[in-house]
Amino acid sequence: MPVIAPVSELRNYGNILEKVKTGSPVYLTRNGHGAYSIRDMKDEEHFQRAEAMIQLICELNAGIRSAEEEGWVSEEEMREHFHRRREEAK
Template identity: 50%
Template sequence: MPAIKPVSDLRSYNEVLSDVHEGSPVFLTKNGRGRYAILDMKDFDRLNAAGTLMSQLEAGKASGEQSGWLSEESVRALFSL
């Protein structure tokens, strides 16, 4: 069950932070609507790494579409596999 709290609970931020665990963020609402998320640093790092990977994959796809794709044999020869 996700931890959802009003932003006013930050007045006692130690209590809010004690609910933040790896894989279990705390979501804060403002005026009854989702506004903020507090994440464990490991979750934040994973999220950033996933975003970086997706950007690199998209760049590789665009490069292949513009410059042409390599055959499997070319890739193996390039990496001496």
């Protein structure tokens, strides 16, 4: 069950922080509407990893769509491309 509290309870922030647990953030409301959340750092790390995975999947899907529309690049072309880039960087 989520913990929901008004922002005004932050005056006694110690009481609010005691309610924050891994997997159970505290949601703060302002004027009866959700405004903020306080999460455990482990939850934050999981959230950031999930965001990174979503971004990676989106980029991979964009690459697949591009390849289907414009044609796939052969393995040899890919190797040559990265070999040239490495040589240019030297």
